[in-house]
Amino acid sequence: MLDKRRISIRNIPTLVWGPDSDKVYIYVHGKMGSKENAEHFAEIAISRGYQVVSFDLPEHGERKEEDYSIMPWNAVQDLKDISNYTFNKWKEINLYACSLGVYFSLLAYKDMNINKSLFQCPVLNMQKLISNMMGWFNITEEQLKIEKEIPTTIGETLYWDYWIYANENPVDEWKSKTYILYPSKDNLTDRATVDNFMNTHSVHLTVLDNAEHYFKEEKHLKELEAWLQNNI
Numbered sequence: 309m310l311d312k313r314r315i316s317i318r319n320i321p322t323l324v325w326g327p328d329s330d331k332v333y334i335y336v337h338g339k340m341g342s343k344e345n346a347e348h349f350a351e352i353a354i355s356r357g358y359q360v361v362s363f364d365l366p367e368h369g370e371r372k373e374e375d376y377s378i379m380p381w382n383a384v385q386d387l388k389d390i391s392n393y394t395f396n397k398w399k400e401i402n403l404y405a406c407s408l409g410v411y412f413s414l415l416a417y418k419d420m421n422i423n424k425s426l427f428q429c430p431v432l433n434m435q436k437l438i439s440n441m442m443g444w445f446n447i448t449e450e451q452l453k454i455e456k457e458i459p460t461t462i463g464e465t466l467y468w469d470y471w472i473y474a475n476e477n478p479v480d481e482w483k484s485k486t487y488i489l490y491p492s493k494d495n496l497t498d499r500a501t502v503d504n505f506m507n508t509h510s511v512h513l514t515v516l517d518n519a520e521h522y523f524k525e526e527k528h529l530k531e532l533e534a535w536l537q538n539n540i
Contacts, residue, residue, distance in 0.1 A: 310350055317363065318389045321370040325350035325360040332398040333540075334390060335362035338407030338429070339378075342369035349404060352540050358402070361394055365409070380415060380434075380473055387416035395420075403484065404540075407431055407496070407521070414479040422484040426539055428532070429491055429521050433501045434474040441466060485510045487539045489532065491519030 312325045323343050333353050335346040346362035353360050364371045366378040366386065376382055394401055403425040405413040410430035431437060442452065445460050452458060452468050459465045482505075490502050492515055506513060514535055519528045 310347060310354065312350070317393050318386075320363050320386055320389060322361060322363040322390070325362065326354040326358065329357055329359045330398055331357060331400040331402070332359045332361055332394055333402045333404050334387075334394055335360050336387065336403070336405040336409035336413050337362070337365065337368070338405075338409050340368070341365075341406065341409075344369070349536065349540070352536055356540055358540070359398070361390065363390055365412070379467070379470060380412060380477070383412040384416040387412055391417060391420060402426075404428070405430070411479070414482060415477060418479070418481045418483070420483075425484040425486040426536075427486060427488045428535075429494060430488060430497060430502075432479065432497055432505050434470075435478065436498075436501060437496055438466065438471050438474055482509045485512075487512045487514070487535075489514050489516065489535045491516045491521060491523070491528070493518060493520045496521050 310325055311327055312323050315322050315324060321343065323346065325346065333349070335349060337343065337345045343362040343364050346360055350360040350362070363386070366374065366376045366382050368378070391401070400423050401421070402423050403413060403417065405425070406428040408431050410427045410432065411434050414432070441460065441464065442449070447458055447466060452466055452471060456468045457465055486509060488502065488511055490497070490513060492499070502513065505511060516528055516531050519525070523529055523532060
């Protein structure tokens, strides 16, 4: 059983994993995840002398019943509350983020002194993703503006306010040295978007051939394990 303790940071359910250290990883889960997903990551990180701070994003984990939606402005505020706590407690701050958690991290932590970042299956450009989804379902910008929110057949809802926010808050700055694990068949982030991010930031890229956004095959899970072991 890993050493962990439960705390609350501005009413955000949070876990702190591992014995005292001056180094920490902030762990930001993706959609349908929770703070408990950090357990295996924490096991590796603790063995390397780090602690890990994981927490539930809005509408996830212990926060599913809260009247607090997982809109980017809410998630970004939560991530900033978490970072305020960690920067006051640890000397070295590192970051792990997955999928949608990457997008929120890029917004919240762009100006912060993060030593190293690990991005798994990252959502790097929300403007492009929403635009693509509008195209998939033949939804026009004018239609979204009028209806404000439109459910889709894949269980995702498109929101006008989200679209406006994504356009007004582009991800154009990132200082941390970053390691990306990218599945070659990712349907949320295309390779051109990854390459563009690499060209403008300090990035080491690992590509999983024939893997999709959500890993299903044992060989891809093994490659994920190797990537974590090599880069944490």
